[in-house]
Amino acid sequence: MTDLLSDADLYNTYTKELSAHMRAAVKAYLDFEQAEKEVSVFFSGVSARLPRRDTALTEAYRHWLKGILRGWSFQYNGASGKMLSVDDIDGFTTIHPEREGRDPTYDMRCGHVLMDEYLESCLKEFDFEGLINKIEQEAKGLESAGLEESANRIISALSLGSQFDNGYGAAPTKQGKIVFCRHSIYMSFDSYSSDLWRKWAELAGDFESAEREAGGHGWAEGCRQISTALRDRKMMDGPFESRTLLAGDCALSAQVFKDHLKIRFSPEDMASLMAFLRLHGTYYFWDSKVVA
Known part of the structure; x- marks a missing residue:
């Protein structure tokens, strides 16, 4: 450079x-x-x-x-x-x-x-x-500001916390070899809103930053595949069947439910991601501790 x-x-x-x-x-x-x-x-x-x-x-x-x-x-x-x-x-x-x-x-x-x-x-x-x-x-101040913005958007998207110290959010949940977080979704006339797939397309950029800093791989690609699946789901097809898996071959995948997505990681990837979020984010987590 x-x-x-x-x-x-x-x-x-x-x-x-x-x-x-x-x-x-x-x-x-x-x-x-x-x-x-x-x-x-x-x-x-x-x-x-x-x-x-x-x-x-x-x-x-x-x-x-x-x-x-x-x-x-x-x-x-x-x-x-x-x-x-x-x-x-x-x-x-x-x-x-x-x-x-x-x-x-x-x-x-x-x-x-x-x-x-x-x-x-x-x-x-x-x-x-x-x-x-x-x-x-x-x-x-561009790099630090960019990493902070990416971390905060991920914290919000995965329902891990919020901008306010109000106790919002939930800890990641472990089920066997999978750790998952919740992403709420809203339906409009039995179809997914365009905001949903666009949001996951934008989150791909944030997870790319997290990958570079935390050493992860496949998180951003998972976001892109989730976005594409939601975008291509036509209104006439209706919502996905419950428990449909999106981006199943990626390190970040999503399981579809009626009002939310379960965003899935391995325990190792979740630990790496949490380290990135605590280091660079400024939002409050579910435990109301200020992100360092």
């Missing part, structure tokens, strides 16, 4: 990149706008529905920043897989300067200032040093 450039190099690189990106975006916007006017002479009712100029500048800027944040995310997210989003970079979600009182885009939107002239004023005022500092701040 290569290190990111120094702050000084980043300042110069980002200044050049953003300036070139935004100028190209403005040129494309104005060219398209002019082409639309020329086409409308020959064809009535033709409209490309271009966004407003201030909105277009914001979208172009966010597209550039999203690409920058991908590099930072891969550098810092470690086992968590968490990605920085533009909205994480508070104070730098738009290229428009902050102003007290009147909207800074007013003169451009009213035609008093040309779009390219307005852009140059934005670039001149843009705080590249502040942007770099803010990204560094968010990136350095």
Whole structure:
């Protein structure tokens, strides 16, 4: 893994990149706008529905920043897989300067200032040093934040505890060589809601993080197979028969009941998973002990 450039190099690189990106975006916007006017002479009712100029500048800027944040995310997210989003970079979600009182885009939107002239004023005022500092701040806490989020979602999904110290949750139950946790499900007109299979698809990412940290294997794949089985179950087929086993060949499997899934692990895998959850989670367990 290569290190990111120094702050000084980043300042110069980002200044050049953003300036070139935004100028190209403005040129494309104005060219398209002019082409639309020329086409409308020959064809009535033709409209490309271009966004407003201030909105277009914001979208172009966010597209550039999203690409920058991908590099930072891969550098810092470690086992968590968490990605920085533009909205994480508070104070730098738009290229428009902050102003007290009147909207800074007013003169451009009213035609008093040309779009390219307005852009140059934005670039001149843009705080590249502040942007770099803010990204560094968010990136350095990315892995721990991502692992915490994954652990908390797993704790909640397996009904092991909750965000609140209210005694909610239940300890894993051992039956022979299987340890299981409960995941509540809700039916709608005798079919599984789309939220259910989507949730298990999303949990696959959380269990991938847990696998990397805890040394597990097959947990994420089990989530994906459970999600696929629930998604593909058609409304006309009705719910699965009670005790149907999903993802039976995986280290994480599920047995279907009327109002819940029994999520099954081996005792060894459950112990590894619990160690991960107690280390990285911040939710309360069933025993009301704060997760370390």
